[in-house]
Amino acid sequence: MAKKVEVPQFPRTAAAAAERKADLQEKGPSMTGTEPLAHGAALRLALELGRLGSWERDLVTNEVTATPICKAHLGLSPDEPLTYETLKKLQHPGDIERINQAVTYALATRSDFNIEHRIVRPDGRIGRILVRGTPILEAGRPVRLVGVTQDITERERAKEELQDSKRRQDYLLKLNHQLQGFKDPFAIMEATAQSIGQLLKVDSVGYGEVDTGRGVVLVEREWSRGAISNEGRAYRLQEFLHGMIDDSKEGQILTIDDIATDPRTGSPELQNFYSTINARAVLTVPLLKEGRIAAILYAISSAPRAWSDDDVALVEDVARRSWTAVERLRAERSLHETEFRFRRFTEALPGFAWIATPELELIYYVNEQHWFEFSGLSREQTLGHGWLSIVHPEDLARIMEDAKNATEDVLEAEMRYRAIDGTYHWHLVRVGSLYGPDGDFRGKIGTSINIHRLKETEAALRQSEERLALAQRAARIGVFDWDVANGAITWMPEQERLFEIAPDSFEGTYEGWSSRVHPADVQAFEQNFREAVARRDQELSFFYRIPLQDGSFRHVEGSMVIFYGQNGSPSRIIGVNIDVTKHKQADERQQLLIRELHHRVKNTLATVQAIVGSTARTASSIDEFYQGFVGRIVSLARTHNLLTEDLWQKAALSDLIQTELGPYEDEARNRIVIDGPHVELPSEAAVPIGMAIHELTTNAAKHGALSTFGGQVEVRWRIEPGAERPLLHFAWTEKGGPRVSPPTRQGFGSRLLQRVLATQLQADVAMNFPEEGLRFTMTMPLPGEIPIFNAEK
Template structure:
């Protein structure tokens, strides 16, 4: 690294944060005409020009927050002669991230400064000449950055001279001419050849006026290198006024067409497209050339043709000036697209229709939202009615079969809670279905406090329809309540096994589910079928077109279900 530091072809120097030089390479020493021994340990104040010292010290102090700066400044050789440099300094931190020292990279630009001085000597004579001619005179550097404009430039454009420097003059160029001007300017600089072109400048009164712009390169007398460009702009607006007016109109229209976030199209009196913008192409799916070979009728949804036909006829006959409607068009992909159309008309000087303008908005998302909202409302009505019917049936059967009012309240409450828990599961799934494991989990949740391992649940992932989920939730609720009161959950040792599997049948996939109790008190078959049994074996089985059966075996109740119409596993 030391070798690279010393052999670098630019000046490199390190100094501490107080400004004392710690290290300097050969280039830096040679540039300042001092030996390394003379430089090491010396403060910047000993070698920096007094006029540049305050700024240098301020920039060095600023490294603590900025980490880097770049500046042109002067160094002094031992004979007090000046060395101009372009210097860039960076902060170096230690391994703990603390500021430790600064590294300066210096390039000798003395030759450039001498040339700059020479040019400055003739600047006043040139300025007098430039301000004496009626044209707008300007000078740029070799990179095309404007470094001078004549007084007439400011008087003509209203732009202060300092704002025209660099590329600031572009703000006075007509927006439509900027890109072309920059491309041409870049090409001319690359070739180093004189050029002439015509562009529009903004006058102080806000009017763009055409100018012919001419420029010639100024070259180094020996190397031939382009050092600057001298140019002038001459107002030729009178010659171009009519052309400019027409062109500006076309460009404004084109900008409106192509940048609009809505579809715009022009159609003739027969409905054929004359002009379309990109957004209309995107809405319809057709590219520009395809649409220009079609008519409005060609892309209109067949069932909506009559919606606009009469209004279009009245508009083109002059009976109405404008209208608005919503209709469908056929996308190139074949699907319908809902659009909102605002239709107006352009007339000639005699009031005869020339063409129509169509402003088109894609409203498919809104239409889809409206349809979805209507569907959801209908679905909600359907579900509310079904839920109320279910609650009504549960309430009627519970009250009819309860031995006492207290038992009726308890049974009704537990059954409604089971229905509510099933609804919670379906709501989480947007009522598109539910997993059987979630339905089972909700059904047995109230009884998990009766001891660990009382339930053994096993089965593959199974997706249920909302109807299947509600029916099984009610069935499992009845089985769980019965087990807690009389069966295997009524003591401390009983178990409940819940298992299911899938089976292919001639009519599709079936779900086989088994609830089996064991370890509870001996079971005696009931003398009559209670509400829970009838609900499961009759109502729920009929609702699902399923086979459901409850067997009261001495060792425990066994419930089996064979449910058709099973969807794919989740």
């Protein structure tokens, strides 16, 4: 067992802690400077954009601070305290030694450390984080650790899923290869059952053929890990599918994670049935044929098992593949038998069938009338070598050579016969060897099928598939086909709709396109086209504008594939045109959003600067400054969150109040009473009012009604008509808390409530301090309508 490594603990005496605190206080004034604030804001923004959390641990006091993002990586809420002891508890027991080794080495060598490890979040979920840190030295001695965290849980999960997917894909590829080599359907069943059982580590896997008439399942083949096997046994279908036959007929897969607790298998009969086959968890895939259950593939576990979606998908995929292979082999066997009978049968029936000597001299054929109507040859003209006179000369030489060198009993080829009208029609000719009773070779027996229409359809289909493939390559929108040799251009319906012209009204010429496009864009296209052809480029992208009737433009992105002839000139061009007008508009909206964001950021930074200055002037210690500053910034952030939900237009007064007082609500004691009509405040009013409510809440939690068990806070407001604008009457009343007396000095909160609200919002503010609790009232005119910022314009 490896030796346990402990992270070095530096002296934590009261003197050392006091010295550390004094050092921080001595450096505290520098925190109010503008330059460090700007650097800190930039760093914070960079970390937030990269979703990196930052942390710091004082090696003297073991105090730990972390950003909200860092806490989120650990599974903690932003307001949840984080101590060194809490941090150690969150670390996975299996990784603690590695973590300690990394930190110890970094402190000993004065170097950075970088480690990935697991965490056990408070809700029990396992996560993975990447921790990077470095020691901070003072007088050559490390005094604290600082660093960043990155949540890599999803990345590691994706890796595992990718590995599982690859393993399953490899399994399916191997299985497909195996299935191709089998000639026996039951061999496929056996191999498939064994491979699934070993891959999923279950106790048995089997195939059951379903006889719906008798209502039974016959287990044809089964792989079993133990000595008990169900192979060859018959069970009632109702037992295997227990009341879900109708669902199975629709192809629904049946999964039972625990037969003992699943309500569908609660009857004693079913419990007894599954006990006899040693099943505690079951996965069953119905295999359908013509809308009925033809077979099932099942996997059985003797212990409870939670079947994952991957398990179900894999078993379903394998079941379908293997059953298709089984059905294919059975069909092939049946087909071989049918073909054999059919060949013998056609010898005695009229039809396009014939018998010839080894030298292909025709001695017998059937369906004489049909042959005459097609070829115009009489029986006398056909027998012997006469039938060869209507075979296309190119095909005749090939067929004669193939027949002479044929090493198989059956020869299949395509050849052309001349019809009575002089045209040649393609036929599929199938020739087999004819043997006598003693096995001696007697000649050839064959059939001919007219496949001329099929060949024409195949040729047309190939051309259609070619155009379709090229159109798909270029997004299948606004497809055009340009025959450069004769100048003809074909537009698909989508292309005409792009130009807002009637269907089939396009002139089919280059001028028909250029006359509808902005002249400057036509000139640019022609220049780019000439340069592309000079370079023998096979692809060309271009952009142009289509003037519309309302005076606007439709922006189009085009792409074409150029085919060159033997002389090196373009012979054919296939391409597409895609309407990108919305993308252009989106780019413009984005620029507008960026300008608006710059404006909002400047205002926010100005607000933060004012908070820093005011808090620093009223704070008596660094800790008081920190607590006050962080609380006000958090309040500002909450207000901004409400504003950003409405594109920085407005926030509801009730939402501002609920955001601050929500954590203190207790329905049993009615600690919080909030009453008032819906009022929406623009951002200019929402920010100061939100901070004022934060100050009132903080004061109530520290010194007022919310600091005791039975305290209550009532917040009420109403709207009344005013001389010019409606008036908002707002009242904050506390009771049930400690006895109240007027404050001896005025802090940031008092100045915010009495000065800022009056200055910025023209509010009449009053603060009274009766013994039963603080009463704060405010009357202000509601701001008028502000210009609406619409990102869609």
